[in-house]
Amino acid sequence: MGTSSPEPLLICEHCDTVYRRRRLSRGDVAQCARCHAVLERHHGMSSNTLLALVLTAMIAFTQANLWPIVTLGLNGQYSSATLWGTIITMWQQQAQVVAVIAAATLFFFPLIKMLSFGWLYWFARDGRRAPGFVPIMVTMHYLGPWTMSEVFVLGALVAIVKARVYFEVTPDPGIYAYALLTLMITVFASVDVRRLWDTTAERPA
Template sequence: MSTASPGTLLICEHCDTVYRRRTLQRGEVARCACCLAELERHQPLGVNALLALVFTAMIVFVQANMWPIVTLGLNGQYSGTTLWGMIIAMWQQQAQVVSVLAAVTLFFFPLTKMLVLGWLLWFARSGRRAPGFVRLMVLLHHVGPWTMSEVFVLGALVAIVKAHNYFDVVADPGIYAYAALTLLITVFAGVDLRRLWELTREDPA
C-alpha cells in the first residue's frame, strides 16, 4: 500500500482502515469491511452537470423568495405573503429568535451553499482549484446540515392543511418553488464533494 499514490487510496473516516480505491459501477456503494460505514458511492453527475444544477437552483431560489408562499382569505378578504414577509412579521410580533433562525436556515445558509458550490465547480470545470478552496470546502461541510428548506416545506404544508379549517387557503407559486428547491438540495446532499480534491489540482505558485 505504501507504493500507491494518495489518489488510489480510500480511508474510512470512522475506523481509519485503508483501502485501495476502484472505479464503482452505477448503483454501487463501497462500505468498510470493519465498521460497515459508507466509504463511497457511484456519482453519475459530472462537474458540468452539477454546475448546471447549481444555476438552476439559484434561479428557483430567487423565485421562491420573490413569489408569495400562501394566501389566506377570510370574509372575502385575501392576504398573501412571501418568506421575508413572514420573517418580518415574526420579528414584529416579538418572535425574534424564530425570525432569525428562519432567515438563516431558509435564506442565508442555502444561498451561501449555492454560491460557494458554484464558485468551486466553475474552476473545477478546467481542473483547477478555486481561490480559497480549502476554507470553502470546510465551510460547505459545516453549512450543509443547516440548509433546512425541506423542513420548511413540510411545516408549511402541515400549516396549510390545519389553517384550511379556519381560512380560505391558497398555496401560491412560492411554496412550489421551495418544493423544487428542496429536490435540488436533496440531489446536492447525495453528492460526495470530496471528489473535488481529486478532480482539481492546485495552481503552482
C-alpha cells in the first residue's frame, strides 16, 4: 500500500481547534471560528526580502545602542544619555533588577531574535532548514513577548515631553533609530515564522 503525504493542519493556540490549512491570498487572515483568534496571515515577502529587512533592522539596532538618545540641558550644562549609559547608571545606583530587565528586553532579546530570524531565512531561501532549526524556533516562540523596544520608545517620548518642563531637551539620533527599529519589529511580528515548518525540509543525513 502506498502512503500519501498528510494534509497540512493548523491548530489554534488558544482553543486547540484543528483546521485544514489553505493557501491564503494577499490580505487574507485566517481566523478561528470558535474563539476568533488570528491563526495566520498572508505575507508575500520572499526570504531574500526578509533577509534585507533583518540587515536594515541590525543597522538601526547598532545605531540605537551607540548613539545618544536624548540630551538634557540645565543652566548651560548639557548631558547626553545612551541606552547602555543609562543601564550602567541604574546598576551603580543599586537598581540592578531594573538594569538587568532593561538590558535583556532592549538589547539581548531583540538581538537574539534578529540573529535567529536572519539565520533561519538564510537557509530558507533554498527551502532548507537551518542547523539548530527546532531549538531556534522554540526560542523565538518564547522570546516573542519580551522584545519591548516599542514600549521603550513610547516611554522615552513621554519622558521627553515631561522633562521639557524642567530641562532643555533635545532628542538625539538614537531615539530616531529606535523608532525605525520599532517599525521593523512591527513588520517582523506580521510574519508567521511557523510557516517554515511547512515550507522548509530537513537536510538529508
